[in-house]
Amino acid sequence: MSEYITLSAHNLHHHRGQREIIRNVSLELKRGEVLGLLGHNGAGKSTTLQALAGVLQIDSGRIEICGFDLKQHAQEAKSRIGFLPETPPLYQDMRVDDYLTFCARLHRMQPADIAAALIQTKQRCGLQDCGTHIIGTLSKGYQQRVGIAQALIHQPQVIILDEPTVGLDPTQIKEIRMLIRELGDAHSVILSTHLLSEVENICDRVEILHHGRLIYSDSSAGMQQHGQQPGFIVSLLTPPTISVLRAINMVTQVEQLSPTQFKILHTHAINSGDIAVPAALLTLAAQHGWQAQQLVPLKAKLEDVFNQLTQDS
């Protein structure tokens, strides 16, 4: 069940005029997975997502949604997708309820199921009190929620969100992220963003798109360790001399940051993960009364990794 592949794309190519927008993009998405598509402006994120949603006709490549080819079985494939484009596709003069009902009908939902889906979707997106409001009178944040609700109402297996948190205030961003996380449990979500914290918070996996090509793919935890030697910063109130610390097994480098703070780098422990060295250090600290106070593992900031990867050489 968890290995069920809901979306697969092979070798997508697209160009506009002379310019190649995406080249050789291949993606796979499993059920219950949240995939973040990262990239600079103009890297081809929106184009990729539009291609996946079947809005854009790509030059070549094959896309399958739950086993249905997006070109040959467009109807079956598209009814399994929920898509939120960069600009939410809202009819400004419609009421929220009418709009969402129209979207449900567009996705060929049975009329009998629509009422229940409407209530559930509004509740999920925090729109309970807005049903009779005209979309044009809502604030940007609420319009964005209506846009997300539109992508969810027909219970699609694959949810494609193009910059879902753009233009929202911090509280709303937090709510939307929680919602996406929740959606990621039962559906597959693919979202594009240029906010790196978003990826850190909600994505299981990251793909980095640069000049139309996928240049990096990993779990988001894996990305934080990319190109990084394991290590930690430790505070010892009564520290020993540096040479004592250097003598600990597997430690490669010790740097004194302040009289009580030390940055310690070590090699990867093969069996016990990366906790062997800190554990050994804490045991020594307790034995010799170094008064260990704080131990912070070193994590590469996603931002550094991202910059390092997308550098134009």
Next chain:
Amino acid sequence: MSTSPNMIFVIAHKEIRSLFAMPSTWLILAALQFIFALLFLSRLNAYLQVQAQLTQLANPPGATLIVAAPMFEALALILLMLIPIFTMRLIAEERRNQTLILLKSAPISSTEIVLGKFLGLFIFLSIIIIACSLMVMTLALGTSVDYGLLLLNVLGLLLLAASYTALGLYFSALTVQPAVAAISTIAVLFALGLLAGISPDSSIAFDAISPTRHFRSFNNGLFSSTDLIFFLLFSITFVLLTWHKLKNESA
């Protein structure tokens, strides 16, 4: 993708609803009824003045021919200016507001989108045409009405509205700016209307493509299958062109 009448109706229903949600629609409807009533009254008045002289003719034309037929001709002219205002929004505005993406990402074919939009507006225009026809039919209160001529005029107007709508829909599919769509539709419709005015012996081929000229036979109470086929072909051609445009573009 298969075409289902159900989805066509979903789109048509949405079009009609959004038309009635706009204040401008109601304003146009009210203004139209007002102008049409004024025309009707003045026409009726003129008829009453010459009625005495008409009775002296051997075979006097009836009220339907003298009052009703010119009313329908006037309505045909009004539709020529009115329909582009409604058709301009159909696709151009969806494109401008980025809502076309919603339709394109939904499991719905271009055929269903185009037919739904065409049908939605056509139903709305039928309401206008029928409302105006009912006004003309009040003639029956005072005199005997030639219902054959009346119904033929209504049929002619419906066909005319269908062909104007199809043309407007196509121009709306060509552009992002509703205003551009409206202006080009009006320009083309006027040009086609003017072709009907050219005397038949000088350019027979030209006025054959003018919807106004084909409506004239209906207006005079002449039902010919040529005219019927012309309107159907005209509408189908532009609906097909719209479908083709929509299918082959990326949003």
